[in-house]
Amino acid sequence: MKQHLLKIISAGLSLCLLLSSCGGGSQKSDKPMGRYVEEQIHEFDDTGRMCGIKLKENGDISFYYSLYSMDGTPGHILSGVLSKGGSNIETAKVEWLSELAQDGNNVNDIAQGPDGAVYAIYQDAQNEPHLVKSTDGKTFNEILIPEWKQKGKSEGESGTPGSFTVTNGSVSLADEGEDGEISFAGSDSISPENLFVLENGDFLISYPYSGGEICRYSGADGGLLQKFAMGGRQVAVYQNTLITLNSDMSKIVEYDLESGNISHEYEYDGISWGTYLGIDKDGIFVADSSGLSRISNGGSIWERVIDGGLTSMNIPTMALWQMISDETGVYYGIFIDSGDDSKTQVMKYTYSADTPTSPDTELTIFGLKRNTTIRQAIGEFQRQNPNVRINYRVAMEDDSSVTVEDVIKALNTELLAGKAPDLLLLDGLPVESYIEKGVLADISGLVKDLTGSEGLYANLMRAFEREGKVYGVPSRFTIPVMVGDNSAMDSLQSLTDAANQAKPFDPDTVQTFRTPDSVAGESLLSEYYDYFVNDWLSGKNIDEAKLTSFLTDIQNLYQNAKASGGESGMSGAVMISSTTADGNGEIVPMGAMDVGQGKVKTDIEQINGLATLGFIFRNIQDVENVGIRSLFGKNEYTPQCSIGVVSSGKQQELAKEFVKTLLSARVQDQNLGDGLPVNEKSMQKGFDRFIKDMELEQGKDLGFMELCNNLTTPIAVDYVVKETVLALESDILKGTLAPQEAAKKIIENTEIYRSE
Known part of the structure; x- marks a missing residue:
């Protein structure tokens, strides 16, 4: 892909620039300068979403702010103006729009028309959609969309059992039936989301959750004029151009609204539901956790404009809702901070010619797998240290075919060559070996101070303590x-x-x-592995008798419990x-x-x-x-999410500062789905x-x-040994491989690795 090639070229140029800037006798003027910097300009006390955004002729940005009803009480809606340059925000409650948010209604979107009127889509307590218009800012009239009534008759049936929707940290479960089954809330009813009013008064309305399409309706009678396929939920409009994702979310599609045809398709790596699409007079821009990139109209090369790794875009709890271009090179990001204090934040991104393109200092973190808590800590750390770049190296992405053992060998080679990262994520690594070889630094003083000042669990902070020294901490x-x-x-x-008491399902017996x-299926060993690994694995030493006993119990448990025929209780997770x-x-x-x-x-x-x-x-x-x-x-x-400071790392003190951030309440308070807080x-x-x-x-x-x-007692999970054991899982459970034979094979297959 051309975008991928550009990334490689850009990376090569950046490396050359960095190397040249570090050479002897380099002058400060030789350092690449200029990058976008982030500034928080406003924070709403409540969580809501900004909509109906419009760039005014004087450079101000007008908008509407719809407050969520988080506790079941009716929400309300504000109108607002973000002054040119972002120096001020003024808001005022809009009574007629707030009325729409009462009595179980939900306002989906608001749009400002070319005639000065304000339009809104809302769904009532029966989940029926309505389109309304206000010309005086006080009263409103409903605009009929005939297609909605037709769709409602054919599709407005009951919810779909077994499906559920997850948004911003919550899932709504339906009541459990008498038979013990769970039905998750779902609906086939019409669910319009985005609303745009075109220059001629027609409406564009998207349906990302019911049909995956965008419809154009006549401003005169509400009749259906055009349909456009879409994928994901993002859509943007500029004059007579519409952009969205194609149905499989592999490309960005540009439609000409006059002809209704596709005028161009753009390839972009990493498209997801969180990808934000925008369009202005200069072309298309895309924003996600990696930053903001642009491409000219009909172009083929993407330019990275904002580095997300140096901004709030990379913080997992900061959900990007809108990215606004004021068409002068300034951008405003609207984030729903879904963390513990749940607020909406407005960030301003301005190009600074006097700021180095890349920060002078780099802190490197190495981990086998990507970790959300680490990413959260990186975002918080970058906010406090804008002149430090964190290089987060992840060895094994989800689609990686490399083995853990190969990765560890490569890492050990780096460590021997003096090219060590500053911090190691210890999950799955041979920690005991690294402690013995002096790879990890003693951070006992830091941990002692943080345990008292941050209120950490003292017992958990001893997970990597050896003879009074602490070589790492879990987060x-x-x-x-x-x-x-x-x-x-x-x-x-x-x-x-x-294992002895486990029996197949019997509806007449409480076992x-x-x-x-x-758990009783083919994943039984996978599910229970971590629970019992300490019984037979100590460091890199495997107790053959205890491993055989463990595999025997797993085999017996599988045989005793498997014949339930799928009726023993809740299936899946x-x-x-x-x-x-x-x-x-x-x-x-x-x-x-x-x-x-x-x-x-x-x-x-x-x-x-x-x-x-x-x-x-x-x-x-x-x-x-x-x-x-x-x-x-x-x-x-x-x-x-355990971390250790590398003793030969070049940024020892900075590494310790990162550990402080990782264990701080700013990170620990967040529910990130990857464990309990320490x-x-x-x-x-x-x-x-x-x-x-x-x-x-x-x-x-x-x-x-x-x-x-x-x-x-911490459970030490060595990923190399675990991979070796689980490779034999099916044969062990089915009895084609005896537990004693399996134990010998595991010991033999890990012998070289364990001896290193």
């Missing part, structure tokens, strides 16, 4: 637990006990233990989105639902985050004599929020908070 953690009847949990002391359908703008989600297991419905007395699962915790409480808090315990009383936990105050805050949101009993924690304080 999140997960816990394998038992959930259910206290007496039943007393009877289960080991995985062997659980002590039974794995849910989602639900992904509940976090507060991240990129849709990162937390996998919530379903086993606690079986406990709550009296189908089984105990369940083994992992608390992956606050959403999992909330789901467990929702299902079992009304059951008598239940609790949450550490799995088999081992008080184990899995460190997540900050005790953040944990309590998040726990209380879930209790409130789910309308659960206040002050009842079923022993969870005490459990967090009593965790003592």
Whole structure:
């Protein structure tokens, strides 16, 4: 792709420039200068969304601001003006628009017409859409769209069972039926989203969630004039040009509104639902977490204008809602900050010729896999340190075919060659080996200070402590637990006990233990691996007898529980989105639902985050004599998003400052879907929020908070060993490979790696 080629060329030129600027005797004037800088110019106290944006002739930007009704109370709508240059914002409540947001109605979009009138689409409490117009700013009249009535008759049936919609950190579950099944809310009704009023008075209305199309309606009688296919939800209009994504979201499509035909298609890497499309007199621009890029009308080469890595665009909780061009080279980003304090922020991006193109200082972070909490910390750190560039190196993306062992070998080569990163994400790396070889620096003084000042769990901060020295810290953690009847949990002391008691589903018997359908399938070893790896793996030493015992228990558990025929309880799991703008989600297991419905007395699962915790409480808090315990009383936990400072790194002090940011409340307070916070105050805050949101009993924690304080043993997950074990999963479960033979094979296949 031409865009990809341009990136390579740009990267090569940037490298040459950086190398030349670092050479001996280089003058300051030789340094590449000029880049866009970010400035926050306004913050709305409430979470809402800006719409009906219009650039006025004097350079001011007028808009409407629709406040969300987060607590069920009616929202209200403001009109506003952002002055030229962004020096001031003035807002005022619009009564007639606010009336539309009452009585269960939802205002989808607002547009300003060329005649000065204001138009709005809203859906009433029955989910029926309406288009209205106000010419005096006080009263409004409805504009009929005949197609809506026709569609409503043919498509306005009941919701679709089994589907659900996730937005900004929440998922709405329907009531559970008497049979214990869950139906998720869904609807086939018309759901118009974007509204544009053209110069001749016609309307353009998009339907991203019902049909994936954009329709043009006559301003005279509301009749359908044209249809345009779309993918995703982004659409932008400038004069007689419409841009959107094609149906499979692989290209940006430009339509000529006069002819109704496609006038051009543009390729752009990384298109997603979060990709923002904009258009102005100079061409098309695209904004996402990587930054803002432009292309001229009909062009083929994209130019990176704003580096997202140096701005709020790269912060996972900052969801970009709008990007406005004032057509003078200044941009305004409207972000819905979906983090703990949920606000709308307005950012201004201005080109500064006196600012170095690339910051003078670079901090390098290396990790096997991409991590949302690290990205959040990077964004917060960049805000505080705009003259530092963080180079976040991710070795294995989702589509990567490289093995963990190959990556670690390459990393070890870099470390030996003195080309070490400044910080290592320790998840999956051979941490014990790195401690023994002096790769990781002792940060015990820093951790001691932060534990007191930030209110961190002191027990969790000892995850990587060896002989009084601390070589790393987790920033999140997960816990394998038992959930259910206290007496039943007393009877289960080991995985062997659980395997022996597990039985196929029997509707007439409440069993002590039974794995849910989602675990009893081919993924049983994958699901339970982390829970028991400490039993047989210590550092790089494998205890063959204990590994054989573990694989025997897994094989027995699989054989005893698998014959349920898909009727034993909740099948699968639900992904509940976090507060991240990129849709990162937390996998919530379903086993606690079986406990709550009296189908089984105990369940083994992992608390992956606050959403999992909330789901467990929702299902079992009304059951008598239940609790949450550490799995088999081992008080184990899995460190997540763990980080260590590299002893040979060039930015030691800066690396420690990043660790401070990572463990600060600014990051820990955010629900990012990748584990529980290691900050005790953040944990309590998040726990209380879930209790409130789910309308659960206040002050009842079923022993969870005490459990967090009593965790003592970190679970060390070596990804190379794990890959080797799971490669044999199917043969082990099906019995074609005996546990003892599998153990010998695992030891043999990892021997070279473990000896290095």
